[in-house]
Amino acid sequence: xxxxxxxxKPRTHRVRTTDSQHEHPVAPNLLNRDFTASVPNTKWVADIxxxxxWQGWLYLAVVLDIFSRMVVGWAMESHRDExxxxxxxxxxxARRHPEPGLLHHSDRxxxxxxxxxxxxLDHCGIVVSMSRKADCYDNALxxxxxxxxxxxxxxxxxxxxxxxxxxxxxxYLEVFYNRQRLHSSLGYVSPVTYEQQLH
Numbered sequence: 001x002x003x004x005x006x007x008x009k010p011r012t013h014r015v016r017t018t019d020s021q022h023e024h025p026v027a028p029n030l031l032n033r034d035f036t037a038s039v040p041n042t043k044w045v046a047d048i049x050x051x052x053x054w055q056g057w058l059y060l061a062v063v064l065d066i067f068s069r070m071v072v073g074w075a076m077e078s079h080r081d082e083x084x085x086x087x088x089x090x091x092x093x094a095r096r097h098p099e100p101g102l103l104h105h106s107d108r109x110x111x112x113x114x115x116x117x118x119x120x121l122d123h124c125g126i127v128v129s130m131s132r133k134a135d136c137y138d139n140a141l142x143x144x145x146x147x148x149x150x151x152x153x154x155x156x157x158x159x160x161x162x163x164x165x166x167x168x169x170x171x172y173l174e175v176f177y178n179r180q181r182l183h184s185s186l187g188y189v190s191p192v193t194y195e196q197q198l199h
Contacts, residue, residue: 024113030129031105035141037067040195041098044072045142046088046106048080049149051169053159060169061088061111064145065096069183070191071145071173072096076166082114089117093124100125107131107139149177 037043043066051058059080063073073092077084089104104121106112108130121128131138153172159165179192186194 024110024115025118026108026113027128027130029105029132029138030103030127031138033138033140035066037065040065040067040070040198041096041102042067043103043105044092044098045139046085046104046112047139047142047146048085048109048111049146050080051154051159051165053162053165055160055162058159058162058165058169059084060149061085062142062145062173063088063092064142065191066141068191068194069141069145069186070178070195074173076162076169078162080111082111082117085111086117086120089120098124098126101127103127103129105129105131105139108133149173 031043031045035043035045044063045066046061046063048059048061051060056078058076058078061073061075061080061084062071064070065072072095073088073090075084075087075091077087085106102125104126106129111117112130118128136143149169149172153168154165157165157168159168177191179190181190182188183191183194189197
């Protein structure tokens with residue numbers, strides 16, 4: 001295998017990132033599996049995934065715009081707490097400046113139901129929607145994105161350090177996924193190109 005330049009596919013690691021055992025209030029499922037939007041910044045979906053490295057887990061929080069499938073916000077840390085999802089949301093808000101009324105959909109994990117996170121969304125006039133308990137189809141668009149990230153980027157590598165993983169994921173999100181990857185649902189153009197066609 002070495003002579004042919006071949007290597008075994010790295011063993012994949014998965015971690016549960018949703019902690020729904022909490023006392024926080026949960027928002028109703030207003031998105032109701034309607035993964036369509038006619039303009040940007042009307043519907044966002046959000047979630048967390050874990051990436052295994054030989055230093056331990058690196059957690060990635062992502063915010064995706066349903067209109068163009070563009071990653072509008074993300075954050076990576078060694079812990080998966082409320083601060084992680086808040087960093088991703090703050091990036092999305094700074095980049096996109098949405099009008100009040102935007103719908104933000106996530107699972108009902110403790111990070112998304114935390115009082116400070118809900119207060120941030122409320123301050124920006126964002127309407128909160130959450131999946132039903134243990135129903136991955138309620139956030140199927142984000143689940144599909146995470147599967148794509150895992151298969152096209154993460155599962156192809158064995159990261160020695162969190163920094164190595166962070167660099168690889170940054171390149172995937174900002175250089176390849178948003179700007180180069182062709183999406184069948186967008187007429188085989190990238191999210192950036194799709195949004196540019198509006199102008």
